[in-house]
Amino acid sequence: MNVYDFDNTIYDGESVVDFYFFLMKKNIRLAAILPKVLYMLIRYKRCLISVDEMIDCASQYSRRMIEMFGTLDDIVKEFWDKNEHKIKKFYLKNQKDDDVILSANSDFILNEICRRIGVNNLLCSHMDEKNGEITRLCFHKKKVDIFKETFPDAQIDEFYTDSMNDRPMFKLANHVYIVKGNVIKEVQI
DSSP, X not given: OEEEOOBTTTBSSOHHHHHHHHHHHHOGGGGGXXXXXXHHHHHHHTTOOOHHHHHHHHHHHHHHXXXXXXXXHHHHHHHHHHHGGGBOHHHHHHOOTTOEEEEEEEHHXXXXXXXXXXXXXXXXXXXXXXXXXXXXXXXTHHXXXXXXXXXXXXXXXXXXXXXXXXXXXXXXXXXEEEEETTEEEEEOO
């Protein structure tokens, strides 16, 4: 079994940020929270954000989207119509039926793309689409808990990520790869 982070690993970029800018083109009022979104993204990339801060920020962002757009199903499909090409070729070439996508990103964004590219195992954060609350955050050490809860006896052959936020997952894998752009390097554990 191979396990992949999503953003900046098999997706070229941060899909949450791309989705935010996609929505901002539809309603410029979303620009009001841009400074906070960018600040939290920088802290996330530098491994300086707590789980509680991630939940709070993501919930605020999600509530604002629901207030402005209501149901997001059609918007998410439109987003992936425009951005599906950003799935990296290395992943599509190496994809297997038992692959797992393990992401801090939310199911409301990832369900559609996983359906499109044929990924059956998605473990990610969960957002209540009625009120925008993040009810499960798949981040840092929580990724290990969620993975073990779902696949208690599984052995990870290869784990791919772009982020040191995923260090807790490293010890579960036989091989760990860091993905930077289109460069993939094995990390010695």
